[in-house]
Amino acid sequence: APAVSSAHFNKWELDFLIDYIITNHHSYVTNEITTIEHHMQKVVDKHGEKHPELYTINGLFGQLKEELLIHMQKEEKMLFPYIKKMVLVQKNGLEFPHPPFGSVMSPVSVMEAEHEGAGNLVRDLRKAADNFNPPSDACTTFRILYSELAEFESDLHIHIHLENNILF
DSSP: OOOOOOHHHHHSOHHHHHHHHIIIIIHHHHHHHHHHHHHHHHHHHHHTTTOTHHHHHHHHHHHHHHHHHHHHHHIIIIIHHHHHHHHHHHHHTOOOOOOTTSSTHHHHHHHHHHHHHHHHHHHHHHHHTGGGOOOTTOOHHHHHHHHHHHHHHHHHHHHHHIIIIIIO
């Protein structure tokens, strides 16, 4: 995973950081899932018999996809708007509203636990895919798939870092 300096992210307003996460990471995940699934289906159909690990990889990616899509919806519909409201209240010195979910730390801890779950799935995916090193008989689509999975993993690590270590 590429190293990400936290220096400039730490200086950003939280509402700006949230917009950055949605634009750069949530959009990436949503778009890339479709591409990966398309390539995955082709590769599994063509090479699944000879490379049964592809069935495992496909299953893990399907699980990761489901969890991430639900997770990002929770962030975008509930947690992120509330954090933005907190920023607005603080900037304008307003009365602080009561969150609909008790302390903001409650949904944050849920999101962090879900991040850990996604991290574990990605780790299992990497292991099943031999560190994303395609086998010697892999076709172009097979190689592209492994490259996409590696990039997806890398983006997810940055995405989780920004949320866990800076935003939350």
